[in-house]
Amino acid sequence: MYNPTVARLTYRALLGRRRALILFALPALLIAISLAVRGLTGVDDKVAADLLGGFALATMVPLIGVIAGTGAIGPEIDDGSIVYLLAKPVKRPTIIMTKLIVAIAVTMAFSAIPTFLAGFILNGNGQNIAVAYTVAALVASIAYSALFLLLGTVSRHAVVFGLVYALIWESLFGSLVDGAKTLSVQQWALTLAEKIAGEGYVDSAVALSTASVLLVAVTVGATAYAGQRLRRLTLAGEE
Amino acid sequence: MTVIDIDHTSRWFGNVVAVNDVTMRIGPGVTGLLGPNGAGKSTLINMMGGFLAPSTGTVTLDGAPIWRNESVYRQIGVVPEREAMYDFLTGREFVVANAELHGLDDAAAQRALATVEMEYAQDRKIATYSKGMRQRVKMASALVHDPSVLLLDEPFNGMDPRQRMQLMDLLRRMGAEGRTVLFSSHILEEVEQLASHIEVIVAGRHAASGDFRKIRRLMTDRPHRYLIRSSDDRALAAALIADPSTAGIEVDRKEGALLIQAVDFGRFTELLPNVARAHGIRLLTVSPSDESLESVFSYLVSA
Secondary structure (H helix, E strand, O other): OOOHHHHHHHHHHHHHOOOHHHHHHHHHHHHHHHHHHHHHHOOOHHHHHHHHHHHHHHHHHHHHHHHHHHHOOHHHHHHOOOHHHHOOOOOHHHHHHHHHHHHHHHHHHHHHHHHHHHHHHHHOOHHHHHHHHHHHHHHHHHHHHHHHHHHHHHOOOHHHHHHHHHHHHHHHHHHHOHHHHHOOHHHHHHHHHHHHOOOOOOOOOOOHHHHHHHHHHHHHHHHHHHHHHHHOOOOOOOO | OOOEEEEEEEEEEOOEEEEEEEEEEEOOEEEEEEOOOOOOHHHHHHHHOOOOOOOEEEEEEOOEEOOOOHHHHHOEEEEOOOOOOOOOOEHHHHHHHHHHHOOOOHHHHHHHHHHOOOHHHOOOEHHHOOHHHHHHHHHHHHHOOOOOEEEEOOOOOOOOHHHHHHHHHHHHHHHHOOOEEEEEEOOHHHHHHHOOEEEEEEOOEEEEEEEHHHHHHHHHHOOEEEEEEEOOHHHHHHHHHOOOOEEEEEEEOOOOEEEEEEOOHHHHHHHHHHHHHHOOOOEEEEEEOOOOHHHHHHHHHHO
């Protein structure tokens, strides 16, 4: 279910495009803000939790997920170069699985590692907040990658839809409307963070069991469906 | 021997019928798929390449359906028309990746690059390649696994004459080796130079099939239409209609011209100036009114 050549091509395509700059810019911004906050307010567990929850997990992780998830396949389908992968005796679900693994790895690298660093800068992992949010970022990376990879496979406007989901659904509705919270990757990840961090620093709206089931279901479902869609992918001629 | 069979296949996109009940068999040797732009050539090639499902009918490779069947790519090599490739790779990296996806090693890639004579530029990024160089690297990527079927969509587009000749030689060689080579083109001369067997497709329909000479004859024997203006249209009309090479004449009074249908192209072109001179008539305009390739094709459809 993993093809090293597909992985290599995907990595190089992901990190070689201009979009990749955002992959570096967002974590850099998080680190910069953390340094500034630490310098201005000193060690404050509450501030650390708010910044990691409000910016790192709520904004940075989904945005990086959008870029890595849709970018792992969307541009290739758009410009038609995917034909060189499809015209090979390689199972289409293997192509999707490989791209998912790459997207997860990239999302984790560019979101979980900076989250961990930022946590240490902010309060030296006091109340286990850095570790809690890092684990949340790792888990969210998996679900976001699967979701946005599927979006990239089925839609030419995957980035737009991805941004709408990440910013409007997760950030806006997810924090205001209770029902929406149940269907939010961010909230699922937060249930884990809640268990790890000290009492009262992380709040999640979903039970751990519900979150785990939904997380696995979305990841597996999205990946399986993307594999099927790729098998049926139609490349229209230029006529 | 590898054969692609297209059996009563149609493909439509919404309300538009791109390929309409086509049946053809593509066997070893070089076959040209000829047709004007928008005739459905790419749709047909995409179905043969497994990138498009037929709406009705079947497309098979030695009896096995091509759609949703990744194993056919062990035998099929595809050279797509679209330019997009992995531009951030060098030519060599690209062909090596294609070889690896077939489970082959660097040596296969190197052989393919040598076949298309691209070794000299293999370490340059594809982004810096000319159109002809891209075409050759695409070709190498399709050849890495030594396929028995090669599908090429408009392979000569944008190539200069020398590159065109090189590619034609290569395809001829592939055909002579017993491979099934199919290429599409909207240019009669390209097909004439390369393919012994031709399939003509017009407006989604299979218009003609067979030996090139036969089709060429069909194309030149068709009635030719001319628009002629002269110093005395009626006298000229009377003189021309007496000859069997002229099938019909219409006096178009609004245009102030004769619309002539000639059946024997060669004879008519000699007849016209001789008749005019013998009757002291000056020819002011002689213009073929249907010389476009499209009209040649549409004639074939109705034939």
